[in-house]
Amino acid sequence: MLKNGSSDGLLTAPVQRTLSDYVADQLRQAILAGQLKPNERLVEQEIAERMQTSRGPVRDGIKTLEAEGLIVRQPHRGAFVSQLHLDDFMEIYTLREALEGLAIRWAIRKATDQQFDILSGIIKKMESMAQHDYSQVDATDLDLDFHHALCQISGHTRVLNAWESMSGQIRLVVLKHRLTHPDDLRVRSVLWHTQIVAAMRERDTDKALGELRVHMAASYEWVDTMLKAERQAKAAPQP
Secondary structure: OOOOOOOHHHHHHHHHHHHHHHHHHHHHHHHHOOOOOOOOEEOHHHHHHHHOOOHHHHHHHHHHHHHHOOEEEEOOOEEEEOOOOHHHHHHHHHHHHHHHHHHHHHHHHHOOHHHHHHHHHHHHHHHHHHOOOOOHHHHHHHHHHHHHHHHHHHOOHHHHHHHHHOHHHHHHHHHHHHHHOOOHHHHHHHHHHHHHHHHHHOOOHHHHHHHHHHHHHHHHHHHHHHHHHHHHHHHOOOO
């Protein structure tokens, strides 16, 4: 037992949490980048050896990604990278639209023009990126920066917490969308986000929500078409 006033306990716990967060982040990036494939089994000991750490932080990191929906644990089999199906994508899109719709309502009521400037600043970064060669990962991250900032300026803490808790799944969906339509940032995304912010600046809730629905519906339709095509390709007889 530590004596009162000892600093040992204050030093040990934060380091452990930081290491667990690091492991979770590395696994998350590997999943989102496709280095860890859907349904791939994650063996704690192997991951610990590769990352030169103990199994404790790995176990905690896997639990974090379980909560995010990127990893699923199967009884008596272990942890596996989640395989998202069409119904999963539908749930993610509909929940995301509900959360961001509420964020728009609250932001229109509570956010300042200076806070809307934060969103406009991200759009300017999108415009700049669209004028050059860019990676779909960078475009995805910038897109998520916008929607995360939208939830932040809404002032609705629980909306922000809920959005952040599913941000890993959202990123996976958005990245899949962008890989399907690589020119989307240049052709549509800048315009869509600009129209959402313009409506919010006008404090026009119906218009802003309408722009959000158009954005979400188009994105879902593209991913839906791609997933159905992938499923048909897998079901087709091999030559």
